[in-house]
Amino acid sequence: MVVDFRKNAAPLSPLTLCDSPVTTVDSFCFLGSIITQDLKWELNISSMTKKAQQRMFFLRQLKKFNLPQTMMVHF
Numbered sequence: 218m219v220v221d222f223r224k225n226a227a228p229l230s231p232l233t234l235c236d237s238p239v240t241t242v243d244s245f246c247f248l249g250s251i252i253t254q255d256l257k258w259e260l261n262i263s264s265m266t267k268k269a270q271q272r273m274f275f276l277r278q279l280k281k282f283n284l285p286q287t288m289m290v291h292f
Contacts, residue, residue: 220256 232239244253252260
């Protein structure tokens with residue numbers, strides 16, 4: 218990923234390491250955070266929100282089955 222904030226971005230020459238080309242990507246995950254090429258937070262926030270909603274749904278299902286709170290702490 219190449220971050221370039223110039224107004225007139227020039228075409229980039231291909232990067233190579235040990236005679237193999239390095240591919241460019243729009244975003245990647247690093248230490249649990251999604252980093253995009255334009256350094257925006259939308260993709261990271263939507264990913265974290267999705268994970269939180271999945272976890273909350275699972276906890277609500279456990280609560281419906283009257284699982285003790287001490288057991289729900291483990292999930």
